[in-house]
Amino acid sequence: MLVLKNWDTNLRSREKKTLWSFLFLYAFLVLISLFFVAFLYYDLQRELFLQHQKEALSNLTNEQINRLKTLHVNFDKERLYPRDERFNSAIYDSGLHEIFSTLRSQNVNLYDDIYIKEHKIYFIKELESYYLGARYIALEVPEPAHWDKKIYRTLFLYGGIIFALTVLIGYFLLKLLLRPMRDAISLLDRFIKDTTHELNTPVNTILSNIEMIDPKQLDPSLLKKINRITIASKTISNLYDDLTYLILSHRLSSHDETVDLKLLLEERLEYFSLLCESKKIRVGTCLEANVVMSIDRKKITKLLDNILSNAVKYNNIGGTIDVELHDKLIRISDSGRGMDASKTKHAFERYVRFDRSVGGFGIGLSIVAAIAKEYGLNVDIESKRNEGTKVSISW
Structure with missing residues (x-):
């Protein structure tokens, strides 16, 4: 059977609602902070990975430059652009115009020395000599499969642990912060209960005694005063009944x-x-x-x-x-x-x-x-x- 929740239950419900609302906001802010830190960590690991790749790609680039030098010297005898199964390459003049390319991508950023795009790693190097009129050489190699899997696993593992611990700490801190308010509300609740209990006896006494008065025996001015007392008493009685219902409704069958x-x-x-x-x-x-x-x-x-x-x-x-x-x-x-x-x-x-x-x-x-x-x-x-x-x- 549905009944109106008593005041204590209502206050606990509001406290719980406040607690969960704060925790939701707190967890959301923590999550945003963790995402920001995770982004910085991922970016750092990505840069370290590219720096590691840069050394190997630099060696491949030097090999390709030597082939270009050979082609440049023997251009009258052989005009076939050197290719390698390990990578694709392209050369560009000083105006950044393409001279020749075996790259999959047509849009290469020659201002970055190394970057990742569409699962490919691009390495750019400026030539010291203008072999075949080229000023820049770009190498394209496949991005190593799942190189970032370990990074994601680390982020999810430690991020989840930090998130859970942070939220748990926030929960207990909020419980401590809410305790003084809870104690004050409980004190107020007890005060209201005691006050309503003390109101009952005098109000009933007033109403009972008024009912015993015969209005025919009173002069009009006194009767008017008695009526005012009756009205005030009934108003207090109604208020008492309302407060009693709020406080004790959970016990009223x-x-x-x-x-x-x-x-x-x-x-x-x-x-x-x-x-x-x-x-x-x-x-x-x-x-x-x-x-x-x-x-x-x-x-x-x-x-x-x-x-x-x-x-x-x-x-x-x-x-x-x-x-x-x-x-x-x-x-x-x-x-x-x-x-x-x-x-x-x-x-x-x-x-x-x-x-x-x-x-x-x-x-x-x-x-x-x-x-x-x-x-x-x-x-x-x-x-x-x-x-x-x-x-x-x-x-």
Whole structure:
């Protein structure tokens, strides 16, 4: 059975969410740093590899230069460009124009002495003598297969170890940083629990004693003062009930019974009658008989009380509240301040308040949403600024 999570669970959930959000960002930054270091390491290893290849290619280039020299001297007798199975080569004049080439690539960078391109290694050397009019010679050899495999294996192995250790250290550091906040929240939680517990006895005492007073025996001025005390006490009582539900909902088991919704609505409207009278709010009802629901009576009462409380709290002086009950539908409308239609989707979020000119913590509609979710009820809010709000509960 789905119930609203208690405050402790919610705080732990938020702490866990914060922890994982930070770890994700922290891991992402660590990963970027490791990629940067890996790039530098790979580039360094690549340069070392090319420097190692440079010595061997230099020897091959000298062999080819000697062949070019021989061809240059005997050009009248033989005009065949020297070739070698170990490499391809090309010669270029001082204007970087190709004289002759056996290279696979047509675009050779003569400004780099050695580089890798398309799995080929290119070595460029400037000639001391202009054999056959050539100023530069380029050699092309195949890139050794899997020369970088060891580098990648090293990067993945050590990079993975460093990443895992860094994230693990970050996790424990964050847990240490969050501990003072967790302790402060736990202290606040215990304070709220103790405070709500201490509120219960005096509020119930006030309400019980007020109910024992016969209003007919009081003069109008005293009766008005008693009514104000009653209104204030009921407001505190509603707040106490909300806080108690938030804190203890995980321990509250549901005791479903058949509830006559017409009688329940009439009872709750009577409960809020003094609050309505204090703001001169006119209440209109259209309640069908024999509409019942199998539900926990305390929970449906809490759901209706929060909606009615908001209808009174955010209403205008001299406004109206209309309560309708039909088969599988309860609708409570008020002529109050309303809210922008774009904000209604956030109305059920805990601690969200769109009007701070009146009291409250923004927990009433979150309780409504939790109870509705538990019993599969659909709660819909329609509201317009300065026109009022309409809350519909259907099942």
